[in-house]
Amino acid sequence: MGISQRPWSLDRRTVLKSGVAIAAAQFTSPFIIQARGETPVRIGMVDPLTGVLSALAQSEVDGAKYAEAEINKTGGILGRQVELLVEDSANDVGTGVQKTRKLIDRDKVDVIFGDVNSGIAYAMSQVTNEKKIFHIVPGGHTDPITGSNCKWNVFRVCNTTTMDANAVTPELVKKFGKKWFFVTPDYAYGHTLQDAFVKALSKAGGTYEGDMLPINATDFSATLIKAKAYKPNVLLNNMGGLTQINCMKQFTQFGMQKDMALGGALFELESIKACPPDAQTGWWTMEWWWNQPNVPEVVKFVSDYRAATKKTPSARDWFGYVSMHTVRLAAASAKSLEGPKLAKAVEDMELPPEVALQPGKVRYRAGDHELMPNIFVGEAHPPKSGADDVFTTSTLVPGEQAAGSVADTGCKMVEPA
Incomplete structure (x- = not known):
């Protein structure tokens, strides 16, 4: 996952090596924390580090690891x-539950x-x-998480599937049919x-x-033959990770x-x-994009991130980064790490520019706990000015516009007892 064009290896050793390298770059290790006699603020993260979404x-x-180091360097959370x-x-x-x-x-x-898996x-x-x-x-997108199954303690950084679909559909219809x-x-x-x-x-x-195909499908020939016979204007590849590739x-290959x-x-x-040219x-939509030359906070973040991790940040890196800083900001506001108090602090909280890393106001909507960022709609293409220059944004769609109202989501928030 470096910035070269070498295709990704998803084997376990590569994944673990990457995690160790980032951890080694941290400014403060858990062992130093314990030596000082402090009790650390512990954040648990569950994600599919093996499998097609790894x-x-x-x-x-x-x-998240990058933000952890950044936060620890500047005093941590609640000291x-x-x-x-x-x-x-x-x-x-x-x-995941276990x-x-x-x-x-x-x-x-x-x-x-x-988790990445919804x-x-x-x-x-x-x-x-x-x-x-x-x-x-x-980064788990399915609508009910902040819709019909919303919960007072759950907030989401990535978009709902409705937000992404609403943002890109007008472009696809207008351009292709x-x-x-x-x-x-x-x-x-x-x-x-x-x-x-x-x-x-x-x-x-x-x-x-x-x-509809299995999440870990490998052979798409029958489906692609069916698509070819249907003669659509657009084929929508909704698969994820390795299956999408x-x-x-x-x-x-089928031309x-x-x-x-x-x-x-x-x-x-x-x-x-990871795809050939x-x-x-x-x-497509990007839920965050690194190439925003007119946003100084983004230019600095991308430069610093590349220097520390030897890779260009993706939307997924941004998801982890925002999640960590959301905890920091919420704890500072609530002066607590209790679940109900953190949740109240995040409702309608606006991210500062150095965390939002995009134009305009980016906030967690109180009614459904969904983050409302911009959605970057544009075109994927082979690399232009560098290995990571593979997408050009055509338009920014405001998250609030794509999401519709809280009532549309089906969320009926129940406060904790």
Whole structure:
């Protein structure tokens, strides 16, 4: 996951090495904390460091580790150093729940982050709600987390699937047409994303076909043959991580880019860079983008991040970074690490420019606990001025505009007893 064009290796040793390298760069280690006799603020993070979503998960961990070092260098949280404890959910719901309980019951964490996998994030939220632990979902997108299943203790950094679908649909319809084919993962994220796209497309008078495939699918040939026969204007590749990369490769191997456009919600920096040049294409959303030359805070952050980690930050790195700083800001406001007090402090909290890292006002909406950032809509392409220059933003869509009202989400927030 460096800034070279070498394709990613997702083997476990690479993932663990990356985590160790970041940890080694921290300014204060847990051993120094203990030597001082201080009790650290413990934050537990559960993410799929193995499996098809591991590259995305590792970036979230990298961003959180970077923020941990930054926060510890400037005095910690409530005058105490911060210790981030990371567990691998292995992209499995049962494992994710088990690791969450372990972090809370045995490791006595004050806060929980996770998971990239929306199904795991939702299952974790059942545990954190029961235990009254403040929980941030950095990168699990399925709508109910801050919609029909919203909880007083759960906040989310990444967009809902509805936000991403609403942001990019007008561009896809305008540029290519209203006949679409979906390739969608058969789990919580895929279901809500396709539902959101169908709703937005139907409003525009469009038609669609598609297939639901396993989250770890490897062979897309039958689905792509079906798509070719349907002759859509756009194929929407809604898969994630390694499965999305494999689908993109097979799409271009079949020469289908000559017959239809490509697009969808997310084609993330990690995934674009892992694709061959002819598969670095299509119109998508980025939930944060590193190349914002007119935002000085972003220019400084990207420069500092590259120097410390030897990589360019992606939206996933930003998710982890924002999550850590949200805890710092909330604790400073609440003067406490108690779940209910942290939650109250974050409701309608606006991120400062050096954390928001984009133009305009970025806040956690009180009604559903969803962060309201800009959504970067644009085009993926082979590298231009550098290995990470693989996306050009066409327009910024305000999060509030794409999200609709709190009533639209179905969230009915119940306060803690």
